Amino acid sequence: MEKAVGGKTIELVLGDIVRQEVDAIVNAANPTLLGGGGVDGAIHRAGGPAIIEECQTLRNVRGECPIGEAVFTSAGRLPARYVIHAVGPVWQGGENREAELLASCYRNALRIAAKLGLRTVAFPSISTGIYGYPTSEAATVALVTVASFLTSEPQAPDRVRFVLYDTLTFATYAGALDAL
Ligand code: ADP
Numbered sequence: 001m002e003k004a005v006g007g008k009t010i011e012l013v014l015g016d017i018v019r020q021e022v023d024a025i026v027n028a029a030n031p032t033l034l035g036g037g038g039v040d041g042a043i044h045r046a047g048g049p050a051i052i053e054e055c056q057t058l059r060n061v062r063g064e065c066p067i068g069e070a071v072f073t074s075a076g077r078l079p080a081r082y083v084i085h086a087v088g089p090v091w092q093g094g095e096n097r098e099a100e101l102l103a104s105c106y107r108n109a110l111r112i113a114a115k116l117g118l119r120t121v122a123f124p125s126i127s128t129g130i131y132g133y134p135t136s137e138a139a140t141v142a143l144v145t146v147a148s149f150l151t152s153e154p155q156a157p158d159r160v161r162f163v164l165y166d167t168l169t170f171a172t173y174a175g176a177l178d179a180l
Contacts, residue, residue, distance in 0.1 A: 022161065024084050026109050034059065106146055136172050140176045
């Protein structure tokens with residue numbers, strides 16, 4: 001399923017982000033940048049040790065990656081060219097700036113993509129796994145933030161793909177994209 005926004009495209013697919021042949025995939029990272037479970041673990045398993053080595057260097061030089069921010073590395077053995085590591089918020093009930101921090105995490109990942117001149121970027125559903133963000137609220141934040149970036153930034157990628165890992169998450173994003 002896809003939707004045109006400002007001459008660009010938002011696309012939803014059911015699948016595994018490590019298999020995407022795009023300019024960059026986005027990792028739902030944690031502030032340590034040293035790997036974790038969920039999509040983060042899958043990316044490091046499939047991409048090999050080069051990615052974690054670059055993450056370690058970034059961490060030694062710049063320290064932890066704050067919630068809402070993002071950094072990038074190469075993509076090791078993955079078919080993508082880059083991995084953009086974006087740190088989403090842990091859900092704490094919704095009163096701790098979660099929506100603002102989640103939006104900022106998507107925006108900062110897209111800023112990196114724009115700066116690198118990338119045309120296609122794939123995102124997972126950031127924060128809705130181990131971090132516990134309710135999927136329907138996260139889907140709205142994710143899609144509104146991406147659509148607004150695509151319509152306002154001339155250097156934005158042409159195509160943003162959300163790669164959803166299970167049918168319930170896919171259906172939730174599909175409903176939110178319809179409502180956009
Ligand atoms: P967070 O810690 O930000 O919540 P998780 O990795 O735990 O991140 O989960 C984020 C979403 O990514 C969840 O919907 C999870 O099911 C999904 N996910 C897990 N593995 C993959 C994968 N290989 N490709 C795409 N999405 C995945």
